[in-house]
Amino acid sequence: MTFKKNILCIGAGYVGGPTMATIAYKCPQYKVTVVDIDSERIAQWNSDNLPIYEPGLDEIVKTTRDRNLFFDTDIKRGVKGSDIIFVSVNTPTKTFGAGAGMAADLQYWEKTARQIREYAQSHKIIVEKSTLPVKTALAMERILTSSDNEISFEVLSNPEFLAEGTAIKDLEYPDRVLIGSRETASGLKARDELVEIYANWVPRERIITSNIWSSELSKLVANAFLAQRISSINSITALCEKTDADIIEVARAVGMDSRLGSKFLDASVGFGGSCFKKDILNLVYLCRHYGLEEVADYWEGIVRINDYQKERFVLKMLSAMFNTLAGKKICLFGFAFKANTGDTRESPAIFIAKRLLEEKAELVITDPKALKNAMMDLYGIHENIRYVEDPYEASAGCDAIAVMTEWELYANLDFEKIYRSMGKPAFIFDGRNILDHTRLFEIGFNVFPIGKPALTHF
Ligand SMILES: NC(=O)c1ccc[n+]([C@@H]2O[C@H](COP(=O)([O-])OP(=O)(O)OC[C@H]3O[C@@H](n4cnc5c(N)ncnc54)[C@H](O)[C@@H]3O)[C@@H](O)[C@H]2O)c1
Numbered sequence: 001m002t003f004k005k006n007i008l009c010i011g012a013g014y015v016g017g018p019t020m021a022t023i024a025y026k027c028p029q030y031k032v033t034v035v036d037i038d039s040e041r042i043a044q045w046n047s048d049n050l051p052i053y054e055p056g057l058d059e060i061v062k063t064t065r066d067r068n069l070f071f072d073t074d075i076k077r078g079v080k081g082s083d084i085i086f087v088s089v090n091t092p093t094k095t096f097g098a099g100a101g102m103a104a105d106l107q108y109w110e111k112t113a114r115q116i117r118e119y120a121q122s123h124k125i126i127v128e129k130s131t132l133p134v135k136t137a138l139a140m141e142r143i144l145t146s147s148d149n150e151i152s153f154e155v156l157s158n159p160e161f162l163a164e165g166t167a168i169k170d171l172e173y174p175d176r177v178l179i180g181s182r183e184t185a186s187g188l189k190a191r192d193e194l195v196e197i198y199a200n201w202v203p204r205e206r207i208i209t210s211n212i213w214s215s216e217l218s219k220l221v222a223n224a225f226l227a228q229r230i231s232s233i234n235s236i237t238a239l240c241e242k243t244d245a246d247i248i249e250v251a252r253a254v255g256m257d258s259r260l261g262s263k264f265l266d267a268s269v270g271f272g273g274s275c276f277k278k279d280i281l282n283l284v285y286l287c288r289h290y291g292l293e294e295v296a297d298y299w300e301g302i303v304r305i306n307d308y309q310k311e312r313f314v315l316k317m318l319s320a321m322f323n324t325l326a327g328k329k330i331c332l333f334g335f336a337f338k339a340n341t342g343d344t345r346e347s348p349a350i351f352i353a354k355r356l357l358e359e360k361a362e363l364v365i366t367d368p369k370a371l372k373n374a375m376m377d378l379y380g381i382h383e384n385i386r387y388v389e390d391p392y393e394a395s396a397g398c399d400a401i402a403v404m405t406e407w408e409l410y411a412n413l414d415f416e417k418i419y420r421s422m423g424k425p426a427f428i429f430d431g432r433n434i435l436d437h438t439r440l441f442e443i444g445f446n447v448f449p450i451g452k453p454a455l456t457h458f
Contacts, residue, residue, distance in 0.1 A: 003031035003068065007197075008082035010112050012036035012045055012071060014052055014167070014274075014343065015129060015160050016088035017061075022171040024069035025060045026201040033070045035078045045071035053342040053369045056168035079119035084193065087112050088129035088160070093278045102285040104133050104278070113143040120151050125190045128157045131279055133286055134217040137180075154190035156181050157212050159219030164273065165340035177207045180215020187212075220283045224299055227276040229264040231305040237267045237451030238312060247451025248433065267451045269352070269404065269431030270309040272337030274345035277303055310348050313402075313450075314355045317429055320448055320456075321400060326360035329398040329423065333391060334405025334432075335367040335374040342369035348431070349404040350377050357384060366394035368407060392418060400427035406434045419443045425457070 009020045012034045024032040036042050044051040046065070050058060061069070072078060079085065089112055094105040109130060116126065126144070128137060137155045144153040157180035162170040177198045181191035191209055198207050210218070233251055240247045247267045255262030271277075280299055287296035318325055337347035344350065347370075353363055362384045365374050371387050378385060388394035391410065395401055395418050403410060411434050419426055428440055429448045437447045441455035448454045 004029040005083045005193075006030070006081050007032045007084045007086065008078045009034045009086040009088055009129070010036075010075065010078070010115075011088035011090070011130070012038070012041055012051075013088065013090060014054075014164055015162070016086070017045060017050070017052060018054055018057055018162065018167040018171060019088065019129065019160060020086070021057065021060045021064060021069060022168065023197065024064040024067075026172075027197060028064075028068055030197065031068050031070070032064075033072055033078050033082070035072050035075045037073070037075070039073045042071045042073050053340075054164070054167045055340055060168065075115055076119045079116055079124075080121055082124065084125045084127060084197075085116060086127045086129045086158075090274075091130045091132060091278075092274075093281055099285055102281045102288075104131075104282045104285075106132070106136070106139075109136070110139075110143065113140050116153075117144050117147050120149075120153075123152045124154075125193060126153055126155045127194060128155065128216070129160055131159060131219050131223070131275065131282075132157075132216055133282055134213050134220070136216060137212050152186070154182070154186050155212070156187075156190055156194055157215035158194060159215060161219070161222065164343050165338055172201065174202060174206060177202050178210065178215050178218060179207065180210045180212040182212055220279050220286075223276055223279040224283050224302065226264060227271055227280055227306070228299075228302050230268070230271045230276075231302040231309075233265050233267050234270065234309045234450075235305050237309070240451040241453075244453050245451075246453070250451075266406075267433060268309075268348075268406075269313045269450065270306045270348040272345070272347040272349075273343065277306070277346055310351045311355070313348075313429070313431060314352055314359075316448060317356070317400065317402065317427075318359060320429075320446065320454070321427060324359075325356060327362065328400065329362045329364065330356055330400045330402060331364045331366065331391075331395040331398040333366060333395075333401055333403045333410050334370075334407050335365055335377075336370035336405045336407075339406045339408065342367075342373055344370050344373040344377055347377075347404070349374070352402065352404065352431075353378060353385075354381075357381065360384075364388055364394045364398060366391045367405065368409060370405075392421070396421035397423060399423045399425075400429065402429040403431045403434060406432040408434075411435060415440055415445070416443055419445060 009016045020032045020034045041051050089108040091104045094100050094103045140155050181187040237247045251265040255265045284296045284300045335349045364386045426445050428445045433449050437449050440447045446456040
């Protein structure tokens with residue numbers, strides 16, 4: 001079968017995999033190949049056991065794989081045979097040298113640019129899918145055009161706004177698709193080619209275009225605003241706990257203002273995920289680079305509140321459980337950074353597990369999808385941790401349960417049965433406010449929600 005165009009995606013991760021599966025599903029006329037240096041990951045994409053859990057993903061991969069969706073390790077062949085190349089490699093926070101702990105680490109990105117330059121034999125459109133500091137396209141263009149061959153490249157920015165856990169829905173019905181380009185004739189032509197792909201399923205008015213720098217910056221700003229809402233509501237939980245106000249009532253009253261809206265106002269133990277912290281720090285670093293100290297400090301405060309919220313949770317557990325956790329058994333309900341994903345990157349559960357271990361508590365960790373990742377996050381710490389998938393078995397014999405992830409299944413457990421199997425007094429610290437606190441109190445638990453008065457029997 002001949003295809004209209006060949007699309008390549010470099011990077012088969014949480015973004016590359018679902019995004020390309022969706023394009024292949026919606027556009028059978030395009031051939032889509034996803035490549036990665038991680039051969040194990042590619043083997044998993046080609047198996048029945050996909051490397052990531054995402055509702056709805058299995059079905060679309062099954063429909064499209066080996067029809068017009070292919071997973072491969074041969075980057076050279078992929079680049080040669082492609083017309084459009086999406087780059088969706090990881091861009092983590094730098095851990096070394098200048099900007100360590102703040103700036104984006106662009107080594108994977110740059111390596112990809114050099115590979116494209118080396119293997120390309122004809123004109124290519126390069127699409128930035130990864131989240132990048134503003135002005136990265138300039139660096140990409142410089143690398144791509146710094147060889148003697150006559151091949152031309154056009155770089156576009158097309159940041160991805162999907163959220164893990166709802167990735168397929170977000171890709172099928174995006175709020176918007178943003179495409180940034182150079183405002184030259186060739187830039188606009190390339191932009192139109194990308195618009196044409198998305199227009200196969202996204203209404204035209206939701207496909208927005210901009211200059212390339214606005215597009216790069218918009219992604220960082222969107223994540224900073226989302227995280228800002230979480231830190232804003234979380235900062236108020238501390239005040240609620242001092243004043244007997246109830247964060248759920250406050251959030252409802254605030255969120256019903258149509259200028260604000262009700263989403264992203266759920267108080268919690270803190271935000272996690274691979275993006276929010278790194279993208280805000282990236283924004284902060286950019287502001288400092290341009291000498292904008294006040295702006296940098298403003299956005300950095302969001303990360304500080306998030307760290308504060310996680311530490312506050314541990315200190316609350318410590319003080320509620322008579323100022324000592326040594327030798328006490330604590331069951332963590334959930335380890336993923338949020339529900340409906342197995343991803344644990346930057347999960348608040350990692351920080352809390354480590355802090356509880358420092359307090360010499362014994363941990364039992366349970367999660368329906370993230371236990372394998374949890375084991376890797378806590379790799380090397382063998383003592384005092386058990387991993388148990390069944391929440392009833394996990395909590396039996398424990399002194400306390402701490403809810404880390406808002407998995408729906410936790411709200412529907414038989415807590416009478418759990419209470420009977422636990423040590424007494426039994427504690428529940430609901431880091432996501434998903435449980436029925438009054439009912440738990442009636443059963444006999446001492447209940448500590450976030451941003452609401454505690455319900456205790458003492
Ligand atoms: N995860 C999200 O929810 C999300 C959402 C929007 C945007 N993003 C952005 O998308 C980008 C990718 O994120 P992710 O979560 O998919 O990361 P990921 O770590 O899951 O995937 C990145 C993949 O790129 C591969 N890779 C690295 N260098 C390579 C190279 N030279 N050649 C081929 N493959 C290479 C890695 O092996 C890895 O499999 C990041 O910039 C991130 O900020 C992520």
